[in-house]
Amino acid sequence: MMQLNIVDETSPLKAVILGTAKSNGPVPTIEEAYDPKSVEFIKAGTYPKEEDMIREMDAFAAVFQKYGVEVYRPEVLQDCNQIFARDIAFVIEDKLFHANILPDREREFEAIHEVLEIIDPNKIIRPPEEVHIEGGDVMPWNDHIFIGTYTGVDYASYITARTNIEAVEFIREMFPNKTVKSFELRKSNTDPRENALHLDCCFQPIGKNKAILHKNGFLVEEEYQYLVDYFGKENIFEISKDEMYQMFSNVFSISPEVVVSEKSFTRLNNWLREQGFTVEEIPYAEIAKQEGLLRCSTMPLIRS
Known part of the structure; x- marks a missing residue:
């Protein structure tokens, strides 16, 4: 059996699920898109091609x-976007949480059966139905768990609002010994520059004590200040x-010293190197068109 272990974002990675871009399906219609950034590229006729995304x-x-x-890697489903493994599940400590995501993505979860079959079933947690949560909003960080949320009364009108207040309470109950800190994120269905789809779109810890942060992604100044x-x-x-x-904030740490980043993120990559990080640069700009990047494509299972 696999012993899951994730308590932070940067400890040395031993095992991970990486999504797949194979059989990604036709270009979605504007009505089918889940986020404003995808809509922008659908309209422009520059939505990413499958072979480019597979290469990335x-x-x-x-x-x-x-x-x-x-x-x-997940089992390849016909005509299904399975790039963003982080959306369907996430691990905290030794438990794998099955995200309650958009219902038509349920089969994406089933496609990681190769991993699910080697985990103790008691460690696979399916939150109650009213709990909406996605891995991009959940960040274990030692004695903290940071969670992105949106609690406005208009929650239901935002397809970009993915994690609700019930989810914050649920994680708090599951981990009573941790400080669960939630952050209200800025949401927009129409303007990708005003939309923090997930917490990892505007914040991510790196190394042992550093972070990438974007102030405007947060609705409440005190939470940003925290x-x-x-x-x-x-x-x-x-x-x-x-x-x-x-x-820029959606890079991915293989260890406290090694960060995988998009090769065009020059300002960030230079800073990371100045801080002593090893930066593994790869092309990921096509996948970025779907408002997700490196962290979104991964679902860490074991960090040592």
């Missing part, structure tokens, strides 16, 4: 191989609205 994900898989990480105080201003790389749109 192969480059990601090659980096994992280089560092000796065990990589699982992170600034927690990590310390000198340890934070603050990104602009345009950099958030390009997904």
